[in-house]
Amino acid sequence: MSAMLLNKQKWTEFTGILSGKKVLAPVACGDRFRYAVPAEGKAFSLDFDRPLVPPKSAVFPQTETLYRFQLGKTELAAPQPGEELILLGVRPCDARAIKLVEKLFRWDVDDPYYLRRRELTTVVGLACLEPGLNCFCPSLGGGPASTEGLDLLMVDLGDSYYLEPLTDKGRSLMDLASGLLEEAGEEGLQKKEEAVRRAEEKIRRTVDTDGVPEILPDLWEHPLWQKTAAGCLGCGTCTYLCPTCHCFDIQDEIEGFEARRCRMWDSCMFEEYTLHTSGHNPRPTRRERTRNRINHKYSYFVRKFNVIACVGCGRCVNYCPVNIDLIETLREVKEAQ
Amino acid sequence: MSQQFEPNIVAFLCNWCSYAGADLAGTSRVRYPANLQAIRVMCSGRVNPLYVMNALQQGADGVLISGCHPGDCHYMEGNFHARRRLGMLKELLEFVGVDPRRFHMSWVSASEGHKWKEVVEKTVEDARAAGPFEGFRRRRIDW
Amino acid sequence: MDLDKLRKTAAEVVSRDDVKYLIGWRPGSYGYRVAPGFVEEASAAETLIFSPLCTINLATYLTLTEKLPLPRGSAPDQRKVALMVKGCDSRAVLQLLVEKGIRRDQVLLIGCPCPGVVDTALLSLKYPETESPADLKWNGDHFLLRQDGQETAIPRLSVLAEKCRLCRYPNPVISDITLGEPVEAQLTAEDSAVAEVEAMELGARAAYWEEWFSRCLRCYACRNSCPLCYCRDCVLDRLNPTWVNRAVNFSENTAFHVARAFHLVGRCIECGECERVCPANIPLGRLNRKLAREVREQYGHEPGIDPDGKPFQAGFKPDDPEEFIL
Ligand code: SF4
Numbered sequence A: 001m002s003a004m005l006l007n008k009q010k011w012t013e014f015t016g017i018l019s020g021k022k023v024l025a026p027v028a029c030g031d032r033f034r035y036a037v038p039a040e041g042k043a044f045s046l047d048f049d050r051p052l053v054p055p056k057s058a059v060f061p062q063t064e065t066l067y068r069f070q071l072g073k074t075e076l077a078a079p080q081p082g083e084e085l086i087l088l089g090v091r092p093c094d095a096r097a098i099k100l101v102e103k104l105f106r107w108d109v110d111d112p113y114y115l116r117r118r119e120l121t122t123v124v125g126l127a128c129l130e131p132g133l134n135c136f137c138p139s140l141g142g143g144p145a146s147t148e149g150l151d152l153l154m155v156d157l158g159d160s161y162y163l164e165p166l167t168d169k170g171r172s173l174m175d176l177a178s179g180l181l182e183e184a185g186e187e188g189l190q191k192k193e194e195a196v197r198r199a200e201e202k203i204r205r206t207v208d209t210d211g212v213p214e215i216l217p218d219l220w221e222h223p224l225w226q227k228t229a230a231g232c233l234g235c236g237t238c239t240y241l242c243p244t245c246h247c248f249d250i251q252d253e254i255e256g257f258e259a260r261r262c263r264m265w266d267s268c269m270f271e272e273y274t275l276h277t278s279g280h281n282p283r284p285t286r287r288e289r290t291r292n293r294i295n296h297k298y299s300y301f302v303r304k305f306n307v308i309a310c311v312g313c314g315r316c317v318n319y320c321p322v323n324i325d326l327i328e329t330l331r332e333v334k335e336a337q
Numbered sequence B: 001m002s003q004q005f006e007p008n009i010v011a012f013l014c015n016w017c018s019y020a021g022a023d024l025a026g027t028s029r030v031r032y033p034a035n036l037q038a039i040r041v042m043c044s045g046r047v048n049p050l051y052v053m054n055a056l057q058q059g060a061d062g063v064l065i066s067g068c069h070p071g072d073c074h075y076m077e078g079n080f081h082a083r084r085r086l087g088m089l090k091e092l093l094e095f096v097g098v099d100p101r102r103f104h105m106s107w108v109s110a111s112e113g114h115k116w117k118e119v120v121e122k123t124v125e126d127a128r129a130a131g132p133f134e135g136f137r138r139r140r141i142d143w
Numbered sequence C: 001m002d003l004d005k006l007r008k009t010a011a012e013v014v015s016r017d018d019v020k021y022l023i024g025w026r027p028g029s030y031g032y033r034v035a036p037g038f039v040e041e042a043s044a045a046e047t048l049i050f051s052p053l054c055t056i057n058l059a060t061y062l063t064l065t066e067k068l069p070l071p072r073g074s075a076p077d078q079r080k081v082a083l084m085v086k087g088c089d090s091r092a093v094l095q096l097l098v099e100k101g102i103r104r105d106q107v108l109l110i111g112c113p114c115p116g117v118v119d120t121a122l123l124s125l126k127y128p129e130t131e132s133p134a135d136l137k138w139n140g141d142h143f144l145l146r147q148d149g150q151e152t153a154i155p156r157l158s159v160l161a162e163k164c165r166l167c168r169y170p171n172p173v174i175s176d177i178t179l180g181e182p183v184e185a186q187l188t189a190e191d192s193a194v195a196e197v198e199a200m201e202l203g204a205r206a207a208y209w210e211e212w213f214s215r216c217l218r219c220y221a222c223r224n225s226c227p228l229c230y231c232r233d234c235v236l237d238r239l240n241p242t243w244v245n246r247a248v249n250f251s252e253n254t255a256f257h258v259a260r261a262f263h264l265v266g267r268c269i270e271c272g273e274c275e276r277v278c279p280a281n282i283p284l285g286r287l288n289r290k291l292a293r294e295v296r297e298q299y300g301h302e303p304g305i306d307p308d309g310k311p312f313q314a315g316f317k318p319d320d321p322e323e324f325i326l
């Protein structure tokens, strides 16, 4: 199937077709959005601002039970994610991030939980025609209509959506709705390209990442880390909200005579993260932790997987309560060279 | 016949007065409801609010904390501290939507076997009236 | 506020031999953002500002800064940390002194009488933020916003932070140097937000908090930004015993929130930082202010006011209320 148009008047019908499946869509809560199953009777809407928590949480939940066990019994019960999922309204940066994180979960062992969820999920993206204040995805090889990691890309053309299938999953989703769609044709394509071009022009912040992965190892003891970290609160905001952060902790939790082993997000900005049982902490201050966050994204990940683990979504810049600005830090890194 | 709901009560009793009081009630064959799981602590002042939270998370329908009367504390002032702190905990729990009938505190001395009976009856009755605690019970959420 | 005077004072202070560095506010990297400025040399004092955008409570850094073991043979740095404080911030410092979390001779306080700061989130909702740096000034019952060469007058109450509407101590309660004239404490508004929750039926209240607590990410920004959450070994980080499970769900989150709020009973000085930094927008201020009000009304105690006071939870009065006890 080629690119198609969906008239916005048929939007309700379109979502009706999806309604048999589990759909996560952006839902307003207060003045922030999050991905959730829209409440009963509530229509899905693609009129939203960038959600606070990235959709990585749908494939890599903040808390996930790995298996359960009971006192006196030898068998383990490992839950298997089994439900198909459609993720609607995913920003292209977040979709790229899901793909980047996948590299880690495929690295030394295949992580069954992540990969199974990934397999069951259809990622439907929506191009950002109004990029946010801190979006800088083009600096990292993405863009407001980047298709990496998406199964289907949607672009808002005013009175209709432009639908571009990218994988088999995307195509079969479009097949379901084929009765509602019309051929986009040359005109549709042009309109879409025009919309995307205008969106790209609206991006205001940029970073020059050229050479950063190579410079970072030399800046290990540079005073810039101390300076950046001085104001840092050591909270988990920048990492928990980052679509590419993927660190987790594993804990056993007991309830009565049952227990479960589960994994949950962890953050290298926490003091506890590297704390050894002996009491020794190889990253004793926020300086080392800040340095790690930048290095992991812009140096270690590059060495291992050949790509920077940042997609320029701007969340860490937006939500850091004390204005520790990744874009500024990267500029300082370049200047320190 | 519909079964009457039997609440689970977790009681934190101080070693020197309330635990002894409960013991006395037992040895003097005072009959009181058996819904209570008693946990002995050295002093009511030792009761951490997270004890209460953990009890509620793990399936208690009510919590009772009992210590010596003011002035009788084995450690001089432990129960005065408990009174202040747990009074505020009670306010806080109510503010976050926990039925106040699920949380009680009492002074029961080692010689008050009969008062102990009354306290237990009141606690159990209140928790029964409040019904099974669902709220932030762990099993309701993620187990 | 006279910025020249502020910078001159700051430069003098950091030049002193007994001062390690000064913590003040400096313009952030864009828009309405303000960042903490750590000034070590007099020349850097030029970057400091004090404006209605200076919401950050810098007192947090007094206890946040790590104290690493000293290399053998070296003496500890005994110099003071100079700190710029608004009314609420100064209460945090005073409370830290009362709790012996810091020593008086370790700090030098530059007090800034404060006509109230903005709720930056509200401001950017009503007056969208752009990437060029903005400057905000107090001007009677307006804020003057200057950005991109344009000036906008914003009605003060439309963007004033909630905590400032309720502020009873806009002037520093403790300081070594005071900049500018004291401001008049305004008539404190009713705390309608707390009253709103109190007015709910029990079930509705439970549902209200369930909705919010379920959204908590457990990023601990609220804990880390709080000047009075400074335990070296926080109960929430404990694994043996595990007081609060690491799982992030409504049950554990509630335990966390009750513990956090409880640990601040009689200590929270209502600076509003926890609520401001929360990425999930959880109305933590309502929890804190409810408890602060109960402590005030039932026990006549107010933290961060009386330098000779005793910490609330470490003391008692024989006649503390006990109507609730069976
Ligand atoms: S590091 Fe920041 S900008 Fe980059 S992907 Fe993570 S949150 Fe987004």
Ligand code: SF4
Residues within 6 Å of the ligand: A231, A232, A233, A234, A235, A236, A237, A238, A239, A269, A319, A320, A321, A322, A323, A324, C221
């Ligand atoms: S969000 Fe900001 S303050 Fe929090 S850990 Fe990240 S850089 Fe530090």
Ligand code: SF4
Residues within 6 Å of the ligand: C086, C087, C088, C089, C114, C115, C116, C117, C161, C163, C164, C165, C167, C168, C169, C170, C171, C270, C271
């Ligand atoms: S609470 Fe008071 S002192 Fe603190 S910022 Fe607001 S007005 Fe200023």
Ligand code: SF4
Residues within 6 Å of the ligand: C215, C216, C217, C218, C219, C220, C221, C222, C223, C274, C277, C278, C279, C280, C281, C282, C284
């Ligand atoms: S700052 Fe907000 S989201 Fe983070 S732990 Fe605190 S309440 Fe939860």
Ligand code: SF4
Residues within 6 Å of the ligand: C225, C226, C227, C228, C229, C264, C267, C268, C269, C270, C271, C272, C273, C274, C275, C288
């Ligand atoms: S609990 Fe919140 S309002 Fe109270 S002192 Fe801490 S940060 Fe400030």
